[in-house]
Amino acid sequence: MYINRILIHQCCGPCSIYPIVKILESKLFTPVLYFYNPNIHPLQEFYKRLEGSIQVAKKLEVEYYFDEDYDVKFFINKVINNIEERCSTCYELRLEETFIKAKSLNISTVTSSILYSKMQKHDMVLKIGKEMSVKYGIDFYYEDFREGWQEGIDISKDMEIYRQNYCGCIFSEEERFKNQLKKKYKFEERV
Ligand code: SF4
Numbered sequence: 220m221y222i223n224r225i226l227i228h229q230c231c232g233p234c235s236i237y238p239i240v241k242i243l244e245s246k247l248f249t250p251v252l253y254f255y256n257p258n259i260h261p262l263q264e265f266y267k268r269l270e271g272s273i274q275v276a277k278k279l280e281v282e283y284y285f286d287e288d289y290d291v292k293f294f295i296n297k298v299i300n301n302i303e304e305r306c307s308t309c310y311e312l313r314l315e316e317t318f319i320k321a322k323s324l325n326i327s328t329v330t331s332s333i334l335y336s337k338m339q340k341h342d343m344v345l346k347i348g349k350e351m352s353v354k355y356g357i358d359f360y361y362e363d364f365r366e367g368w369q370e371g372i373d374i375s376k377d378m379e380i381y382r383q384n385y386c387g388c389i390f391s392e393e394e395r396f397k398n399q400l401k402k403k404y405k406f407e408e409r410v
Contacts, residue, residue: 222249223247223248223249223327223328224248224249224250224251224324224326224327224328225242225247225248225249225250225251225326225328225329225330225360226251226252226253226317226320226321226324226326226328226329226330227239227242227250227251227252227253227329227330227331227332228253228255228313228314228317228329228330228331228332228333229252229253229254229272229275229276229283229285229332230256230313230331230332230333230336230387231256231268231271231272231332231383232268232270232271232272232273232274232275232375232380232381233271233275233371233372233375233380233381233382233383234332234333234335234336234371235252235272235275235332235335236275236279236371236374236375236378236380237335237364237367237368237370237371237374238250238330238332238334238335238362238364238367239252239275239279239281240279240367240370240374241362241364241367242330243279248328248360249282250281250282251281251282251283251284251324251326252272252275252276252281252282252283252284253283253284253285253286253317253320253321254268254269254272254273254283254284254285254286255285255286255313255316255317255320256268256313256387257286257288257289257290257291257293257294257312257313258294258309258313258387258388259387259388260291260294260387260388260389260392261389262289262291264383264387265289267381267383268381268383268387269285269287270381271380271381271382272285273285274378274380275375275378275380278378284320284324286316294309294312294388297309297312298388298390302390305388305390306339306340306343307340307343307347309387309388310333310340310343310344310347311347311351313331313333314329314331314344314347314348314351315351315354317329317331318351318352318354318355318357319355321355321357322355322357326357327357327358328357328358328359328360329348329351329352329357329358329359329360330348330359330360330361330362331344331348332364334361334362334363334364334365335364335365335367335368335371336365337365337368338386339386341363341365345361348361
């Protein structure tokens with residue numbers, strides 16, 4: 220094991236695989252995982268993703284921590300006044316909690332598996348990571364993990380890790396399925 224530990228914010232199992240593998244291969248850090256995602260709704264989905272994250276940690280033999288509180292009220296209260304711009308708040312609160320966790324674990328570097336996903340606002344995550352780094356005096360490790368997009372998908376399928384089909388919050392679920400469901404059901408009113 221390497222001396223420096225890095226706390227990887229784990230947004231879900233599949234997205235965390237490539238960053239963990241890459242960091243293990245680099246031999247720069249010993250990865251430690253932290254699942255903190257109050258953005259994931261509903262509760263059954265939250266547990267599926269938590270379970271997948273823990274399965275990844277166990278299969279890759281990495282130390283892991285998680286926050287099992289399903290704080291839906293906290294998340295909704297944070298984003299409700301600006302639904303359109305909610306992602307920056309969502310990244311901020313998840314990364315901030317990761318920096319706080321790193322401090323409590325005496326870990327001096329943080330990163331996030333959100334940097335792996337091609338679906339996320341990558342530059343926004345990086346900007347917030349840098350801001351949190353200044354605020355907490357803890358390094359933010361940046362790497363464009365999107366380069367391993369297909370590799371991560373392939374490994375997650377081999378490992379049979381649950382793969383979600385929407386970002387996480389209730390609003391993203393609506394955006395993802397609204398048109399699809401309208402087309403599927405084609406309900407008509409009876410007058
Ligand atoms: S769309 Fe995704 S990143 Fe944006 S607020 Fe919802 S869960 Fe968070």
